[in-house]
Amino acid sequence: MTMTDVAFYLLSGFAIWTGWRVFRVDSMIRATFLLLLSFTSVGLIGLLLSASYLGAATIFMMAVEMMVMGLFMVMFMMNPAGLNPMMMVHQHRLSIVAGLLIFAAMTGAVLLTPLPSDPVAADRPVLRDLGIELLGDSMLIFETAGVTLLATMLGAVVLSSRRGRFGPTDAGSVPPGLSAGGPPAGRQPKGGGSHGGHGGHGGHGGQGGKGAHDGHGGGGSHGGHGKNGGDGNHGGHGG
Amino acid sequence: MSLIVGLPALLALLLIGLWAAAALDTAIGRLIVGRPVGMAATDPLRAVVADYLRQRTDTEAPDHLNWLLAPGYYFLLAVVGLALVPFAPDQSLIALDTSVVLWGAAEAVVVVAVFLHGWSPNAPFPLIGAYRYVAIGLPVMLLSMFVLIAASIPAQSLDLRAVVESQRGLWNVIRQPLGLPLFLAVVMSLTLRGPFDYADSADLAGGTSAEDGGPRWIAWQTARAAMLVAACAIAATAFLGGYLGPVLPGWLWLSLKTLAVMVAVVLLTHLVPRMPVARMLTLIWIVLLPIAFLDLLIAGLGAL
Numbered sequence: 001m002t003m004t005d006v007a008f009y010l011l012s013g014f015a016i017w018t019g020w021r022v023f024r025v026d027s028m029i030r031a032t033f034l035l036l037l038s039f040t041s042v043g044l045i046g047l048l049l050s051a052s053y054l055g056a057a058t059i060f061m062m063a064v065e066m067m068v069m070g071l072f073m074v075m076f077m078m079n080p081a082g083l084n085p086m087m088m089v090h091q092h093r094l095s096i097v098a099g100l101l102i103f104a105a106m107t108g109a110v111l112l113t114p115l116p117s118d119p120v121a122a123d124r125p126v127l128r129d130l131g132i133e134l135l136g137d138s139m140l141i142f143e144t145a146g147v148t149l150l151a152t153m154l155g156a157v158v159l160s161s162r163r164g165r166f167g168p169t170d171a172g173s174v175p176p177g178l179s180a181g182g183p184p185a186g187r188q189p190k191g192g193g194s195h196g197g198h199g200g201h202g203g204h205g206g207q208g209g210k211g212a213h214d215g216h217g218g219g220g221s222h223g224g225h226g227k228n229g230g231d232g233n234h235g236g237h238g239g
Numbered sequence: 240m241s242l243i244v245g246l247p248a249l250l251a252l253l254l255i256g257l258w259a260a261a262a263l264d265t266a267i268g269r270l271i272v273g274r275p276v277g278m279a280a281t282d283p284l285r286a287v288v289a290d291y292l293r294q295r296t297d298t299e300a301p302d303h304l305n306w307l308l309a310p311g312y313y314f315l316l317a318v319v320g321l322a323l324v325p326f327a328p329d330q331s332l333i334a335l336d337t338s339v340v341l342w343g344a345a346e347a348v349v350v351v352a353v354f355l356h357g358w359s360p361n362a363p364f365p366l367i368g369a370y371r372y373v374a375i376g377l378p379v380m381l382l383s384m385f386v387l388i389a390a391s392i393p394a395q396s397l398d399l400r401a402v403v404e405s406q407r408g409l410w411n412v413i414r415q416p417l418g419l420p421l422f423l424a425v426v427m428s429l430t431l432r433g434p435f436d437y438a439d440s441a442d443l444a445g446g447t448s449a450e451d452g453g454p455r456w457i458a459w460q461t462a463r464a465a466m467l468v469a470a471c472a473i474a475a476t477a478f479l480g481g482y483l484g485p486v487l488p489g490w491l492w493l494s495l496k497t498l499a500v501m502v503a504v505v506l507l508t509h510l511v512p513r514m515p516v517a518r519m520l521t522l523i524w525i526v527l528l529p530i531a532f533l534d535l536l537i538a539g540l541g542a543l
Contacts, residue, residue, distance in 0.1 A: 029358055030302070030305075033305075033351065033355065036351065040348075043344075047335070047341075052335055052336055052337040052340075053337045053340060053397070056335075056337050056340040056341040056343070056344050057340060057344075059341075059344040059347070059348070060340065060343050060344035060347050063344065063347035063348045063350070063351055064347050064350075064377065064380070066351070067347075067350055067351055067354065067373060067377065068377070070354075071370070071373060127336060127337065127397065
């Protein structure tokens with residue numbers, strides 16, 4: 001057994017163990033990053049198997065994806081920060097049956113398929129071949145899949161974020177005022193929707209405005225009433 | 240290079256780099272605010288001892304494992320980055336034909352490590368720092384991707400060894416003048432410094448490390464400095480010709496260039512103010528990212 005074999009078995013074991021732990025921990029953030037560890041092990045196995053680009057790209061993509069996924073889960077679910085214990089699995093009986101069936105099917109497929117033995121020559125420009133494939137014959141497939149996935153992600157965010165905390169977000173929902181009938185609490189996004197589409201994610205609560213600090217109103221100044229369009233709306237905590 | 244010789248050499252260089260980073264940061268910081276420089280070379284070491292003896296604090300119901308591991312991840316990523324840097328022709332500890340991509344992966348995992356460091360204490364300031372950093376750290380990583388791809392276009396390879404060799408005639412910093420300034424921003428974001436320090440800044444009472452005391456604090460600051468060394472070495476390799484240079488041996492040239500980049504980063508850290516998060520996001524997406532596209536365009540036209 002060479003060092004590569006040892007590393008392969010260790011990484012495979014770690015990938016399986018972390019994959020199992022994903023379903024045993026009680027927090028979304030922990031589950032997310034355990035999944036990342038599992039994928040990272042698979043990426044490192046890719047590096048071992050001379051798929052140097054795909055291995056490194058797997059780690060790269062999964063790190064970003066898991067980070068974003070963890071944040072979005074925390075954002076859209078009822079358990080902010082994910083430190084409070086919660087049950088991460090449900091429909092136990094159905095999922096056990098489904099899991100066993102899928103495991104049997106996939107294992108069967110692997111064992112029954114006559115896998116080719118076609119070692120790649122060491123001097124073959126694998127990276128170049130991959131680039132030609134991605135931007136040549138398969139370009140249409142990859143571009144179609146990419147745009148479809150992007151549209152799906154945007155659609156999912158739009159659909160799931162419509163019902164905001166203070167009513168439908170597209171109906172100009174605002175938080176209630178600090179005093180009865182007063183202006184809405186918190187900073188207001190800049191008027192006219194001129195905010196850069198990418199920049200501030202205008203709809204999400206406190207991100208929109210330009211002034212970062214509430215409550216800097218010095219010398220008894222009393223900001224926050226009247227016009228809402230200003231750049232740095234002070235939160236009305238007169239010094 | 241064999242692992243038995245290479246790894247101790249690399250760790251020794253990293254140790255010197257860590258000390259240099261801490262001393263530079265102290266000295267330049269004091270110079271800029273007009274205080275006497277004093278014993279800037281030994282003060283960081285004294286601070287380490289003092290912090291080690293300080294009372295150890297804990298929060299309520301933290302994630303102990305991740306709190307412990309986060310500085311380890313961060314440090315490990317720095318070691319991986321440094322191991323990808325060639326010290327002489329064809330001599331890097333990790334010999335990989337896609338080292339630029341692996342460095343990109345390390346950058347992506349840095350965001351995860353910093354987030355976990357802020358998330359695991361289960362306390363408000365670290366958590367805010369963690370979320371804020373992700374919002375800034377992810378788009379900054381896009382900048383890094385574009386400038387590093389631009390740097391590897393003249394080499395026609397994603398291998399840092401080939402990237403250095405392609406700079407024998409002309410360094411990338413002259414061939415692609417926009418690359419290095421943008422990458423300095425990336426370095427500051429990776430090491431939580433100055434205008435890009437949205438994780439550990441003073442306005443959050445220390446952000447993700449607000450609850451760190453004693454050894455935890457030392458571990459996190461050490462990892463930060465290690466990442467500074469690694470990222471500066473990558474910058475020197477990708478834009479300043481790495482080990483290339485007359486008379487002196489290659490590793491010494493690389494160290495000098497790394498030190499030069501480090502001085503620039505530390506100066507920027509202390510001289511450039513930090514913006515509100517929303518304004519910084521606008522700057523990154525509306526200004527810096529198009530400049531990175533331009534850099535890629537220049538590199539592509541240069542290659543044609």
